[in-house]
Amino acid sequence: xxxxxxxxxxxxxxxxxxxxxxxxxxxxxxxxxxxxxxxxxxxxxxxxxxxxxxxxxxxxxxxxxxxxxxxxxxxxxxxxxxxxxxxxxxxxxxxxxxxxxxxxxxxxxxxxxxxxxxxxxxxxxxxxxxxxxxxxxxxxxxxxxxxxxxxxxxxxxxxxxxxxxxxxxxxxxxxxxxxxxxxxxxxxxxxxxxxxxxxxxxxxxxxxxxxxxxxxxxxxxxxxxxxxxxxxxxxxxxxxxxxxxxxxxxxxxxxxxxxxxxxxxxxxxxxxxxxxxxxxxxxxxxxxxxxxxxxxxxxxxxxxxxxxxxxxxxxxxxxxxxxxxxxxxxxxxxxxxxxx
Amino acid sequence: xxxxxxxxxxxxxxxxxxxxxxxxxxxxxxxxxxxxxxxxxxxxxxxxxxxxxxxxxxxxxxxxxxxxxxxxxxxxxxxxxxxxxxxxxxxxxxxxxxxxxxxxxxxxxxxxxxxxxxxxxxxxxxxxxxxxxxxxxxxxxxxxxxxxxxxxxxxxxxxxxxxxxxxxxxxxxxxxxxxxxxxxxxxxxxxxxxxxxxxxxxxxxxxxxxxxxxxxxxxxxxxxxxxxxxxxxxxxxxxxxxxxxxxxxxxxxxxxxxxxxxxxxxxxxxxxxxxxxxxxxxxxxxxxxxxxxxxxxxxxxxxxxxxxxxxxxxxxxxxxxxxxxxxxxxxxxxxxxxxxxxxxxxxxxxxxxxxxxxxxxxxxxxxxxxxxxxxxxxxxxxxxxxxxxxxxxxxxxxxxxxxxxxxxxxxxxxxxxxxxxxxxxxxxxxxxxxxxxxxxxxxxxxxxxxxxxxxxxxxxxxxxxxxxxxxxxxxxxxxxxxxxxxxxxxxxxxxxxxxxxxxxxxxxxxxxxxxxxxxxxxx
Numbered sequence: 001x002x003x004x005x006x007x008x009x010x011x012x013x014x015x016x017x018x019x020x021x022x023x024x025x026x027x028x029x030x031x032x033x034x035x036x037x038x039x040x041x042x043x044x045x046x047x048x049x050x051x052x053x054x055x056x057x058x059x060x061x062x063x064x065x066x067x068x069x070x071x072x073x074x075x076x077x078x079x080x081x082x083x084x085x086x087x088x089x090x091x092x093x094x095x096x097x098x099x100x101x102x103x104x105x106x107x108x109x110x111x112x113x114x115x116x117x118x119x120x121x122x123x124x125x126x127x128x129x130x131x132x133x134x135x136x137x138x139x140x141x142x143x144x145x146x147x148x149x150x151x152x153x154x155x156x157x158x159x160x161x162x163x164x165x166x167x168x169x170x171x172x173x174x175x176x177x178x179x180x181x182x183x184x185x186x187x188x189x190x191x192x193x194x195x196x197x198x199x200x201x202x203x204x205x206x207x208x209x210x211x212x213x214x215x216x217x218x219x220x221x222x223x224x225x226x227x228x229x230x231x232x233x234x235x236x237x238x239x240x241x242x243x244x245x246x247x248x249x250x251x252x253x254x255x256x257x258x259x260x261x262x263x264x265x266x267x268x269x270x271x272x273x274x275x276x277x278x279x280x281x282x283x284x285x286x287x288x289x290x291x292x293x294x295x296x297x298x299x300x301x302x303x304x305x306x307x308x309x310x311x312x313x314x315x316x317x318x319x320x321x322x323x324x325x326x327x328x329x330x331x332x333x334x335x336x337x338x339x340x
Numbered sequence: 341x342x343x344x345x346x347x348x349x350x351x352x353x354x355x356x357x358x359x360x361x362x363x364x365x366x367x368x369x370x371x372x373x374x375x376x377x378x379x380x381x382x383x384x385x386x387x388x389x390x391x392x393x394x395x396x397x398x399x400x401x402x403x404x405x406x407x408x409x410x411x412x413x414x415x416x417x418x419x420x421x422x423x424x425x426x427x428x429x430x431x432x433x434x435x436x437x438x439x440x441x442x443x444x445x446x447x448x449x450x451x452x453x454x455x456x457x458x459x460x461x462x463x464x465x466x467x468x469x470x471x472x473x474x475x476x477x478x479x480x481x482x483x484x485x486x487x488x489x490x491x492x493x494x495x496x497x498x499x500x501x502x503x504x505x506x507x508x509x510x511x512x513x514x515x516x517x518x519x520x521x522x523x524x525x526x527x528x529x530x531x532x533x534x535x536x537x538x539x540x541x542x543x544x545x546x547x548x549x550x551x552x553x554x555x556x557x558x559x560x561x562x563x564x565x566x567x568x569x570x571x572x573x574x575x576x577x578x579x580x581x582x583x584x585x586x587x588x589x590x591x592x593x594x595x596x597x598x599x600x601x602x603x604x605x606x607x608x609x610x611x612x613x614x615x616x617x618x619x620x621x622x623x624x625x626x627x628x629x630x631x632x633x634x635x636x637x638x639x640x641x642x643x644x645x646x647x648x649x650x651x652x653x654x655x656x657x658x659x660x661x662x663x664x665x666x667x668x669x670x671x672x673x674x675x676x677x678x679x680x681x682x683x684x685x686x687x688x689x690x691x692x693x694x695x696x697x698x699x700x701x702x703x704x705x706x707x708x709x710x711x712x713x714x715x716x717x718x719x720x721x722x723x724x725x726x727x728x729x730x731x732x733x734x735x736x737x738x739x740x741x742x743x744x745x746x747x748x749x750x751x752x753x754x755x756x757x758x759x760x761x762x763x764x765x766x767x768x769x770x771x772x773x774x775x776x777x778x779x780x781x782x783x784x785x786x787x788x789x790x791x792x793x794x795x796x797x798x799x800x801x802x803x804x805x806x807x808x809x810x811x812x813x814x815x816x817x818x819x820x821x822x823x824x825x826x827x828x829x830x831x832x833x834x835x836x837x838x839x840x841x842x843x844x845x846x847x848x849x850x851x852x853x854x855x856x857x858x859x860x861x862x863x
C-alpha cells in the first residue's frame with residue numbers, strides 16, 4: 001500500500017509540475033489574442049468622441065504605448081506575483097472583481113450539478129430497471145433531448161414560462177432587491193446559514209431555484225446516460241457474475257460492487273462539469289442576470305477591458321486546471337485498475 | 341388514485357411557492373429597473389445614462405434644464421452673470437444646503453468638485469480649454485474665469501458630472517475615483533451600493549421639495565427580455581428603456597395606450613445618422629452624397645424598424661434645441677437621386693458602389709441597413725449597388741477616424757443640452773485643407789469634411805449669446821445640410837414605463853427621470 005501511495009505521489013507531482021507550463025501557454029495565448037482583436041480599450045472607456053490629448057494620456061497611463069514585448073514581460077511578471085492589475089474600466093483591482101464574482105458562479109454551479117444528479121440519477125436507474133420497456137425509451141429520449149437543448153434557449157423558455165407567465169420565480173438576480181443580503185463569504189446560502197437568517201436563506205434559494213433547476217435539468221441528460229450505460233456495463237461484468245455465483249445478495253452486489261465502479265466515470269464528468277461551471281455558465285448568467293464570473297467576463301470583453309479579461313481567463317484556467325488535477329488524482333486513488 | 345395524489349401534491353407545492361416563497365415588497369419604495377450594471381457613482385467617472393440617472397437623484401447641479409429645455413437655477417441662487425468682456429461668469433449660490441455627511445455646501449465645495457472633474461474626469465474634454473481657473477471671493481459666490489468667451493458654458497453647468505461632492509468626504513479621493521460611495525446634496529442618500537443594485541433613501545435634510553416616495557431600489561438586468569418580462573410580470577415598478585429592443589418598446593407603447601401601463605417620454609435627443617467619408621471618391625462628390633441622401637426613405641425606416649416610435653429626422657440638431665422646426669436635409673426623392681447619379685455617369689450600365697457599415701451589436705442599425713438596401717434595390721437597382729457590412733461598435737469607433745468605412749451608421753447624443761453639443765463633435769476641425777479635415781472632431785466622426793466658414797461661425801458663436809448665437813449655430817447646420825457630410829435618419833428619445841399603481845415617469849430637458857416625483861397612487 002505504501003508503495004502505491006508513493007506511486008500516487010509521484011504521479012501527482014508529475015501532474016502538478018505540468019501546471020505552470022499549461023498556465024504559461026494559456027496566459028501567453030490570452031495576451032496575444034487580446035492584442036490582435038480589433039477595438040481599442042481607450043475608445044471603449046472614453047468613447048469615440050474624446051479628443052486625442054485625453055486619449056493619449058489614458059493610453060500612456062494604461063501602458064498601451066509601450067512595446068508589445070515590454071507589455072508582455074510586465075504582464076507575465078505581474079501574473080507570477082498574482083497581481084492581475086487594475087480593471088481598465090473601473091480601476092478596481094482585478095483580483096477583487098474576480099473574488100467578488102466567483103462565489104455566485106460556484107454557488108450556481110454546485111446547486112446545478114446537485115439538481116442534475118437529483119434528476120439524472122433516478123432517471124438512469126429507472127431506465128435500467130425498465131430496460132427495453134417504454135419507460136426506458138422515454139428516459140433515453142429525455143437524456144438525449146435535454147443534452148441537445150441549447151442552454152440559452154432552455155434558460156429563456158424557463159424564464160418566460162415560470163417568471164413572466166406564471167410569475168412564481170424572479171426574473172433574475174441573486175437576492176430580492178428590497179432586502180439587504182448577508183455579506184460574509186459571498187456564498188449567499190452559506191452566509192444566510194452563518195448569520196442564522198432563515199428569511200435570507202429562503203430568499204437565496206428562491207432566486208437560485210429557477211437557474212439551478214433549469215441548468216440541472218439540461219445537464220441531467222449526461223448523468224442519466226452515463227449512469228445508465230456504466231451501470232449496465234458493470235452489471236454485465238465477470239466479477240458481478242462471480243459475486244452472484246458466490247451467493248451474495250443482489251442488493252450487496254449492486255451497492256458494493258456495481259455502483260462504485262459505475263460511478264467512477266461519473267466522478268470525472270462531475271469534476272469537469274463543475275470546473276466548467278465554476279468558470280461560469282455564460283448564457284445562463286446573462287439570461288438570469290446572475291452576477292457571476294462569466295457575466296463579468298462578457299461585460300469585460302464588450303468594454304475591451306484587457307486586464308480584466310486576462311485576469312478572469314487566467315484565473316478560471318487555474319481553477320479548471322486545478323480541478324482537473326484533483327479529479328485525475330482522485331480517480332487514480334479510487335480506481336485500483338488504473339496504472340500510473 | 342396515484343394520478344390524483346400526484347396532481348394534488350403538485351397543486352399544494354405550487355400554492356406553497358406562490359404564497360410563501362415569493363418575497364413581498366410591502367413598503368412604499370419603488371423598484372426601478374434598467375439594463376446593465378452601474379460601475380461607479382463618482383461624478384468624475386460616470387459615462388453611462390444609467391449612472392447619470394442615479395447621480396441626478398443623489399446630487400444636484402448648479403442649473404437644470406426643465407422639460408421645455410430652459411435653464412433653471414438649482415444650487416445657484418439666480419442665473420449666471422457674464423462679465424462685460426465675457427471672460428468671467430459669476431454665480432451666486434444658495435445657502436443652508438448640506439451634504440449627506442452633514443457638512444455645508446459652499447463655493448469652495450463647488451470649486452473643489454469642478455477642479456476635481458477637470459483633473460481626473462473621464463469626460464473632462466467636454467470642458468476642454470474653456471475654464472482657466474475658479475475663484476471663490478465669498479462663501480457663496482463662485483467666479484469662473486474663462487480662457488476665451490464661451491456661451492456653451494452655461495449649458496455645461498447642468499452636467500451631472502459637475503455635481504458638487506463633499507470636500508471633507510472626498511479629501512482622500514481628490515485625485516482618484518471613489519466608485520461605490522457618493523456624498524452629495526441631492527434628494528436621496530445612497531444607502532447601499534453594488535454593481536447590480538443600489539438602494540436610495542430620501543434625504544431628510546434636503547433643502548428643496550422632498551421625495552414623494554419612501555425610497556428607490558435601482559436594479560440592473562442584463563438583457564432586454566428580462567427587463568420586459570420583469571415589467572410585464574409586475575416584478576418591477578418602473579422600467580427605463582435605454583436599451584430595450586424596438587419590438588418590446590412597441591409592445592409597451594401599446595400597453596400604455598390600453599392603459600395597462602403609464603408611459604413617460606423624454607425630449608428627443610439621440611440622433612442616428614450615416615457618416616459619409618468625404619476625403620475620397622465616390623463620396624468626395626457632393627452630387628453623389630446628395631443622391632444618397634435623396635435615396636434614404638426615412639418614413640419607411642421609421643415605420644418598419646421602430647413601428648413609427650422614432651421620428652424621421654432631416655436635421656442634426658434636435659428640434660428641442662431650436663426655435664424653428666425647419667428641415668434642412670433633402671427629402672426622399674429617388675427620381676432626383678437618379679438624375680444626380682446620371683450626371684455623375686452612373687445608371688447606364690455603371691453602378692455606384694455603396695458600402696454601408698453598421699454596428700452589428702445594435703439590432704436597429706442592421707434593420708436600417710436592410711431597409712435601405714431593399715429600397716435601393718426596388719428603386720435604383722440599375723444605379724446603386726449596395727453592400728451592407730456589420731462590425732462591432734467598438735471596432736467601428738476605433739476605425740472611423742482612420743477612414744476605414746466609406747459610410748457608417750451610428751448615433752450621437754449631445755453631452756450637454758445645447759446645439760453646439762451636436763454640431764461641434766460632427767463638424768469642427770482643427771486643420772483644414774480645402775474642404776478636407778486633417779485633424780479634429782470631423783475626422784473622429786468619419787466624415788473628414790470641413791469648412792472654414794463653419795469654423796468662423798463656431799468662433800463667433802462662442803462670444804455671442806441668445807438668439808444671435810442660436811441663429812449662428814443654425815446657420816452652421818444649414819451649411820452642413822448643403823454639403824451633406826452626414827445623412828440624418830431618425831431621432832429617438834428615452835422612454836420609461838411604470839405600473840398603474842405608480843405615477844407617470846416625468847423626464848427633464850436632459851432626458852433624466854425625476855425619481856423623487858414617482859409615487860404610489862391608487863390604480
